[in-house]
Amino acid sequence: MKVYYSEAHRGHDAPFEILEGGVSVPVFECPERMERILAALATTGWAEVTPPRDFGLEPVRAVHAADYLHYLQTAYADWQAEGGQLGIATLSPVLYPATFPPRRGRGKPRSVVGRAGYYTMDLSAPIVAGTYPAAAASAGCALSAAEDVARGDRVAFALCRPPGHHAGCDYAGGYCYLNNAAIAARYLARRGKVAVVDVDYHAGNGTQDIFYEAGDVLTISIHADPARQYPYFMGYADETGEGPGAGLHRNFPLPPGTGDAAYLRALDEALALMRTFGPESVVVSAGMDIYAGDPLGDFAVTAEGIRAIGRGLAALRRPTVVVMEGGYNNEALGENVVGLLSAFGGD
Numbered sequence: 001m002k003v004y005y006s007e008a009h010r011g012h013d014a015p016f017e018i019l020e021g022g023v024s025v026p027v028f029e030c031p032e033r034m035e036r037i038l039a040a041l042a043t044t045g046w047a048e049v050t051p052p053r054d055f056g057l058e059p060v061r062a063v064h065a066a067d068y069l070h071y072l073q074t075a076y077a078d079w080q081a082e083g084g085q086l087g088i089a090t091l092s093p094v095l096y097p098a099t100f101p102p103r104r105g106r107g108k109p110r111s112v113v114g115r116a117g118y119y120t121m122d123l124s125a126p127i128v129a130g131t132y133p134a135a136a137a138s139a140g141c142a143l144s145a146a147e148d149v150a151r152g153d154r155v156a157f158a159l160c161r162p163p164g165h166h167a168g169c170d171y172a173g174g175y176c177y178l179n180n181a182a183i184a185a186r187y188l189a190r191r192g193k194v195a196v197v198d199v200d201y202h203a204g205n206g207t208q209d210i211f212y213e214a215g216d217v218l219t220i221s222i223h224a225d226p227a228r229q230y231p232y233f234m235g236y237a238d239e240t241g242e243g244p245g246a247g248l249h250r251n252f253p254l255p256p257g258t259g260d261a262a263y264l265r266a267l268d269e270a271l272a273l274m275r276t277f278g279p280e281s282v283v284v285s286a287g288m289d290i291y292a293g294d295p296l297g298d299f300a301v302t303a304e305g306i307r308a309i310g311r312g313l314a315a316l317r318r319p320t321v322v323v324m325e326g327g328y329n330n331e332a333l334g335e336n337v338v339g340l341l342s343a344f345g346g347d
Ligand SMILES: [Zn+2]
Pocket: 200, 201, 202, 287, 289, 326, 327
């Protein structure tokens, strides 16, 4: 199995993140995650780790707004040049917004601190010098995997960091800047219908948002109920798509403590919807934060449950791109990724 991975992610390494209550902690979404996954893949005998190819910006622009891409490319340099309010840019190497647009705001301001608020949905998408190169390489991993699958490979794994599923057309959030799964899905949709299924613990709000009115991409997300969990504003069961996309989005919000049996029941329903849709290819947003021991989740899915999810996805028998999303229990992360992929491992 081809595994696309770029070392560029190492440059995206913010020194802290800010949680509710203003608590500043080391970033859960850290470079060590990739090392854990690579170490586990190295033991399998079927993982062929390969650098991504360069696809230029055209397939990224097919998903993300040009002004947002320009912001991501220039924000850090602008932050350094502008100096930040009170000269804070010289004190902190991280661009963090502190002001967000009100309901009837004026839109995009000139100041980079203002634009950071405009283009960011939360405090979980800090920008450092290496953020854009890492995000661009991460999207390249997803596109390389998509190209292989479009050319006939059964499966390919995009070992993406930063992850992508919270990023919308023109906003970052939840550790995500470019929506790798959406970029792969839009690329694959050139050759026929695509189904995206998101098994990360958190609702894939960015993917939902990007394809909400699309008639050629079915999107499904199984996740913690946003009534009580991040991302709070999207991911509810009654959000089902609009216009040409009406009926082509489904959310499965689940309660705390969801274990293997309940999770796999929701997955079975999702798989049935996908079979009915009849996609040419499938994109999986693979988050391992559903695992029982995850510090950012409260599900009780076991390592065997994650293997069963992999078997269910493989049983669709469609060409499949698996895209790495979240998962923050570093001790178990590698084993869980291998567990999910192993159902495809011999392909
Ligand atoms: Zn997550």
